[in-house]
Amino acid sequence: MLIGEQTPLSQARDITVTFPGPSRGVMGRREKLTALNRVTMHVNRGDSLAIVGESGSGKSTLVRALLGLQRVDSGEVTYDGRRVTGRGRERWLRSRTGIVFQDPYSSFSPRLTIGESVAEPLEALEIDCDRSGRVTEVLSLLGLPADAASRYPSAFSGGQRQRIAIARGLIHRPDLLIGDEPVSALDVLVRQSILRQLATLRRELGLTMINVTHDLSIVPDIADHVLVLQAGKVVETGTVEAIFGNPQDPYTQSLIRAIPRLEER
Ligand SMILES: Nc1ncnc2c1ncn2[C@@H]1O[C@H](COP(=O)(O)OP(=O)(O)O)[C@@H](O)[C@H]1O
Ligand SMILES: [Mg+2]
Numbered sequence: 001m002l003i004g005e006q007t008p009l010s011q012a013r014d015i016t017v018t019f020p021g022p023s024r025g026v027m028g029r030r031e032k033l034t035a036l037n038r039v040t041m042h043v044n045r046g047d048s049l050a051i052v053g054e055s056g057s058g059k060s061t062l063v064r065a066l067l068g069l070q071r072v073d074s075g076e077v078t079y080d081g082r083r084v085t086g087r088g089r090e091r092w093l094r095s096r097t098g099i100v101f102q103d104p105y106s107s108f109s110p111r112l113t114i115g116e117s118v119a120e121p122l123e124a125l126e127i128d129c130d131r132s133g134r135v136t137e138v139l140s141l142l143g144l145p146a147d148a149a150s151r152y153p154s155a156f157s158g159g160q161r162q163r164i165a166i167a168r169g170l171i172h173r174p175d176l177l178i179g180d181e182p183v184s185a186l187d188v189l190v191r192q193s194i195l196r197q198l199a200t201l202r203r204e205l206g207l208t209m210i211n212v213t214h215d216l217s218i219v220p221d222i223a224d225h226v227l228v229l230q231a232g233k234v235v236e237t238g239t240v241e242a243i244f245g246n247p248q249d250p251y252t253q254s255l256i257r258a259i260p261r262l263e264e265r
Contacts, residue, residue: 007081008042009176009208010066015039015075017061017232035061037232038075043225045175048202048209050223050240052216052255058232059212063178066210068093079176095125098169102181104161108153114139114164115149121172138167142197159190163197170201177201179211183218195221217259220244228252 021033036058043049051059064070065077071086078084079093098121101107108117115135122131135149142163153161162182169177179198183191195218202209211222219226219240226243228236228251236249247253 006044008078009045009080010210011042011078012062012066012072013040013076013078015065015072015077017058017065017070017072034232036065036072039229039232039234040075041227041234041237043176043208043210045208046206047225048211048223049225049227050219051210051212051227051229052214052219053229054255055214056231057229059214059229060180061232062229063099063180063210063212067097067099067178091125094121095127095172096174097176097178098172098174100162100165100169100177100179100182102184104158104165104185107165108161110153112152113149114151114153114156117153118149118164118168118171121168125172127172134171135167138171139164141170141201142167157190159186159194162186162190162194166194166198166201170205173205174207176208176210179209181212181214184213184215191218192221198222216255228255 015036016034016038017036018032018034021031039062051062053059061070065072065086068077068084068086068090076083077086079096084090084093115132118135118138119131122129122134132149136146139148140146144160144163144167148164156164183194186194198209199221201207209222213219224240226238226240227234228243228249230251236243236247236252243252244256247256
C-alpha cells in the first residue's frame, strides 16, 4: 500500500461465492450457481456506497460476505484491515457494524416491546451501559415518540418500524451501517423522509454507509459512490457524479434509462 493511502474500512478482494445450483448436471452432480464472481470493492471511512443491480445480481450476498455472514469460496474480506473469516458472525465485527433489512414487518418480534428489541444488540454484545438511557437516546435520534420503548410493534406504521430498525442498527454505535434495500418496502413520501434522516445521521454520527438498492432513483439521496453488479460481477464503480453523468457500461446505461423521470412519477 502506498504511503498516505488509507486502509479501507470494508473491503473485498477477488471474492467468489457459489451455492449449490437447482439443476443437476452430468453424473447427477449439482451444478454450482456463482452468486459472486471475483468481486473486488471497498468503502473508505466516512464514505457512503450504493450497491445497485437487478434482483439476483448478488447484492445481498456481497453485503453478507462483508459482514462475515457468508463464507467465500476464494478471495478475502477485511474490515479495517483485519481479516473476516465468514465462519459465524464474529463479535468484534458485529460490534462495529449495524444492519437494517428491507422488511419492517418481519424485523421485530410481536411479543417484545420496542425497547427490548432495540436493546437486543447491547445484550448480544454484552455492552455494559445504561441500556434504557441508550434506547431513549437512539429512539429520539430517529424522531420517535418518547413512549415508543414501552409499546409493541403493532402500534407502529411501516415507516416508523423502519426508523426503529435503524435505531436498533445504531444502538451499539457502529462505524458502518449497512442497509439491504432499507426503504424499498415503503411508499414514496415515507421513503424520502427516511433517506433524509439517514443522510443527517451519517453527517451527525460520522457514519460510513453501504446501502443496497435495486432502485437507482434513490442513489443520489443516499450515496456518494456507486458499485454496479450484474450477475455476480462488478460492471462499473465510481462516484455518483461519474456513474450518473457518464456511465460507461451498457448495463449501467440501461439501469439509468429505466429510472422513472420526475415528471412521470
Ligand atoms: N442461500 C442461498 N442458497 C442458494 N442460492 C442462493 C442463496 N443466496 C443467494 N442465492 C442465489 O445467489 C444469487 C444472488 O442472490 P442475492 O445476493 O440474494 O441477489 P440480490 O440481493 O441482488 O437480489 C441468486 O441467484 C440467488 O438465487
Ligand atoms: Mg437482495
